[in-house]
Amino acid sequence: MHKIFKYLEIANAISQKIKDGVFLPGDKLPSIRTVVKEYGVSMNTATQSFMELERRNLVESRPQSGFYVKVQIRRQFDEPGISNPSLKPGFADAADLIDEVYASLNQPGITRFSLGVPDPSFLPVAKLNKCLLEASRKMPDSGTSYEDIQGNKKLRNNIARWSFTWGSQLVADDLVSTSGAMNAIAYCLLATMEKGDTLAVESPVYFGILQLAQSLGIRVLELPTHPGTGIELGALKKVIGKINACLLVSNFNNPLGSCMPESHKMAVVNMLGEQGIPLIENDLYGDIYFGNARPKPCKAFDQGGTVLWCGSVSKTLAPGYRVGWVAPGKYLRKITRLKLHHTVTNTGIIHEAVGNFIGSDNYEKHLRNLRKELYYNNLQISKTVSASFPQGSQLVPPQGGYAMWIALPGKINTADLYHACMRENISIAPGRMFSLQDQFNNCLRLNIGMKWTPELEQKLIRVGHLAQTLL
Structure with a gap:
């Protein structure tokens, strides 16, 4: 035998x-x-x-x-194709829809698949409180005084140390602290662009970036984007002479969840750098990966100081603390001056506390646990969507971050689906929010950052059933 x-x-x-x-x-x-x-x-x-x-x-x-x-998905979804926006700047935002979705931000009793933040139960609140107490005891004047314009030294030093995970050579003096990633992006746009300039972005892209650019009088050019690998290099090359800056969410794009391969990142940095075009990189999801290692940002391939690398702890540690940063390369002086003009300094005691936490072993342990929870959610949500959403739906399983992008079949309008869901106290993010053009009306973004429970599963099943009724 x-x-x-x-x-x-x-x-x-x-x-x-x-x-x-x-x-x-x-x-x-x-x-x-x-x-x-x-x-x-x-x-x-x-x-x-x-x-x-x-x-x-x-x-x-x-x-x-x-x-x-392994969670077995009952049917395999096709992946949505490369987006196909008009290669002309768009102006038609979805402000009213965005306002409507976010009006219920703090309304009790709403199941918020619409937000892209971690569930409070995933956050190390007790440890953060201890860091706040430590900061109040040890800081000069208990944190009531102004700090250095570039920001809290402990925070900047520990961000620089933490960036070794992607091979960075940054030091504290290369960084400027900000009030979250959007504040960092605002400084970057002000430092690199003038009113009437053109900014290239992915399509779809986070609506906050679109609204910010429009508020500054910047024209936005959306480029074709692959749901797995990000912005299309050929499309960027074709418009290289028509743009003044480029803004990318290179790791786990919101809302697609895409992650640019290293070869693409290197090519983009070289392509833009040769023309002296600044690249603003929003990398606040980079530490929330589901693979074996953290993906490098575009900043890792920056030789000329033209990549402005932005980050934040809003998606990893404490959304409400509003702690962010930027490594602006050759734009450091401009960014520092802008910060002086707009905010002078940040809330020192909060930034000191976050600096303490990032500098401890607790941060890595917390990130490991957070990634486990989100990856598990990713599997459960994918399984539930496959079982309950309409046949012909297309799904992009995220490689990291919080966003799951779904394209529904037929002529389903996800703004209508949003209204149907809200009648049952469920909130989703319609795809039309993520573009300045009339596209993605059949798409939606789901947040995978909530605590997975039988009740949440039933809510998601209900979303699928409501979508079915709109076919």
């Missing part, structure tokens, strides 16, 4: 437990070390067992967490 290899024996045993329902979709499996101990095998044999289970599409590994039973 043919003798079965030990790793296959272990894989078959775990496989049978999955089929029998002992391990359910999303459950964490025993660790490799546990298998080594229980079966008396080598680490290599135990690892081979899990690799075999991965090959059978039964389990998946999660970064720094272990192996989990």
